[in-house]
Amino acid sequence: MPTYRAPVRDTLFVLNDVLGYGNHDNLPGFADASPDVVEAILAEGAKLAENIMQPLNRVGDMEGCVRNDDGSVTTPKGFDDAYRQYCEGGWLGLATPAEFGGQGLPYTVHSAVSEYLVSANMALMMYPGLTQGAVAAILAHGSDEQKKKWLPKMVEGTWTGTMNLTEPHCGTDLGLLTTKAAPDGKGGYRISGQKIFISAGEHDLSENIIHLVLARIEGAPAGVKGISLFVVPKVMVDDEGELGERNAVSCGAIEEKMGIHGNATCVMNYDEATGYLLGEENGGLKAMFTMMNEARLGVGLQGHAMGEAAYQAAVDYARERLQGRALSGPKAPDKKADPIIVHPDIRRNLMTIRAFNEGGRALILWTALKSDIAHLSDDAKEKEAASDHLALMTPVIKGVLTDKGFDHAVMAQQVFGGHGYVEEHGMSQFVRDARIAMIYEGANGIQALDLVGRKLPQNGGRAVQAFFKEVGEFCEAHRSDEAMAPLTKALKKGLNDLQAASLWLMQNALQKPDNAGAASYDYMHLMGLVALGLMWGRMVKTAQDRLAEGGDADKAFLEAKIMTGRYFMERVMPETAAHLARISSGSDTMMAMPEDAF
Structure with a gap:
């Protein structure tokens, strides 16, 4: 069965050497999380992931969640104890303000640790993950009274949270939702309707569940403007914070699904349940996006984490499995065959996954750092630039890293051959679990449309122009460095393709919106490749500098980093040309076929 080793060393390399994490100690929370402290936190998070969470991953997949006759849900064996240890360690509130019981540490640190825990057990980590999204929404939009009432218990994990958006007839198009909210005459509302696909909607890990529910108040405008x-708490809470009667909200069923069996994905029924308005009346869409943006970064991290877990299992197998001889001659002459890791096609799979994993980790942590700057900096210009980066990269991280996370889980499964298809080695779980990340919190086609339709033109294109400038300046700064030439030339070509695609959209999308729709998915992946390429350029430059300074103790690690970066530029970055070609072909052929011809 798969094992898991948290990539602490690689995380520290990115944080300290590439991103200069320690240079941000002027921001609130960073002084309390110095590089030494962060290293200790990562080490403890690694132990939790490897020793507590990972052994339960297979258990959760095999057992799943069970809905009992009374509507309660039992989670897989061991989940309750693992969740308790997670909460007792203070992990849920790592980046939450101290005034509500959190530790007030940077979101960057939270993101780094989250990778380990999600790689170890994605289904289990969805319970606190949904809670963190709900906490973020209450922090941003709740009244002081609401924050005081709901947040402390949620931050400590005694209560969990959910997001209730989707209805049977209403997924992405939230304007169609029919869940109703009627004033109850006591300052609250009676919520009635049904929600589906609600992750962690009912379970036995916490004593209460705080549901955040989108609904339409009677008489509100139609469409998204009236949401x-x-x-809506599962159990009512009095003014002293004590639990009371059960609210009129129940789990009608657990969805039978492809993966994440250890997480209870529920059909939730609201039968005039008591609810309290969060934020402004008819301002639900704005409040929802607080949850969604936080969740989209988290889902991008899930895709990346599944790719990492699957990669580690594939590497272990490739080193042990003996099949055939190397094309260049036997590598293990004392054995009947060579380990399959000597074969170029196995290397192609492993190197491709590794290149995306290490580049993706750097992109996630870079963006997490920008999130901290956007929320904590008192420098208006720095804050604006960080916010622009965060807005631009959120759909890229969600869309690209979840697409690739699934692709790479499949590639890792392929390394096992037939042994990857049977359940003995557990590889199908990575494939099945990774698949959902491409769909929920906004399917990846929606992420692409968000990028092209909203993020590119926002503020006159300020964010994307700043990104072009950053990539171009990196290439120019190292243009005369012969050791960097293989990377900067490939990165510059990728940037040229991205700029050409952007120009094409400017010239062809306004008068013909289908051109934007047809181009959006390729554009998202094209931007993702350039962003990952920038990360690889920075990592390779850092590794080269450290070797030049005499980093002999890390020589093997740094040389491997350089080789992986070169592989990305040689074998992956050329895909930008194919994306540009597809974008430039327009939408005519795609949209020409009559519907009844399909």
């Missing part, structure tokens, strides 16, 4: 967001 409000409500806090």
Whole structure:
């Protein structure tokens, strides 16, 4: 069965050497999380992931969640104890303000640790993950009274949270939702309707579940302008914070699904349940996007984490499995065959996954650092630039890293051959679990449309122009460095393709919107490749500098980093040309076929 080793060394390399994490100690929370402290936190998070969470991953997949006759849900064996240890360690509130019981540490640190825990057990980590999204929404839009009432218990994990958006007839198009909210005459509302696909909607890990529910107040405008967001507790809470009667909200069923069996994905029924308005009346869409943006970064991390876990299992197998001889001659002459890791096609799979994993980790942590700057900096210009980066990269991280996370889980499964298809080695779980990340929190086609339709033109294209400038300046700064030439030339070519694609959209999308729709998915992946390429350029430059300074103790690690970066530029970055070609072909052929011809 798969094992897991948290990539602490690689995380520290990215944080300290590439991103200069320690240079941000002027920001609130960073002084309390110095590089030494962060290293200790990562080490402890690694132990939790490797020793507690990972052994339960297979258990969760095999057992799944069970809905009992009374509507309660039992989670897989061991989940309750693992969740308790997670909460007792203070992990849920790592980046939450101290005034509500959190530790007030940077979101960057939270993101780094989250990778390990999600790689170890994605289904289990969805319970606190949904809670963190709900906490973020209450922090941003709740009244002081609401924050005081709901947040402390959620931050400590005694209560968990959910997001209730989707309805049977209403997924992405939230304007179609029919869940109703009627004033109850006591300052609250009666919530009635049904929600589906609600992750962690009912379970036995916490004593209460705080549902955040989108609904339409009676008489509200049609469409998205008439949506409000409500806090609907599973169990009522009095003014002293004590639990009371059960609210009129129940789990009608657990969805039978492809993966993440250890997480209870529920059909939730609201039968005039008591709810409380969160934020402004008819301002639910704005409040929802606080949850969604936080969740989209988290889902991008999930895709990356599944790719990492699957990669580690494939590497272990490739080193042990003996099949055939190397094309260049036997590598293990004392054995009947060579380990399959000597074969170029196995290397192609492993190197491709590794290149995306290490580049993706750097992109996630870079963006997490930008999130901290956007929320904590008192420098208006720095804050604006960080916010622009965060807005631009959120759909890229969600869309690209989840697409690739699934692709790479499949590639890792392929390394096992037939042994990857049977359940003995557990590889199918990575494939099945990774698949959902491409769909929920906005399917990846929606992420692409968000990038092209909203993020590119926002503020006159300020964010994307700043990104072009950053990539171009990196290439120019190292243009005369012969050791960097293989990377900067490939990165510059990728940037040229991205700029050409952007120009094409400017010239062809406004008068013909289908051109934007047809181009959006390729554009998202094209931008993703350039962003990952920039990360690889920075990592390779850092590794070369450290070797030049005499980093002999890390020589093998740094040389491997350089080789992986070169592989990315040689074998992956050329895909930008194919994306540009598809973008430039327009939408005519795609949209010409009559519907009844399909």
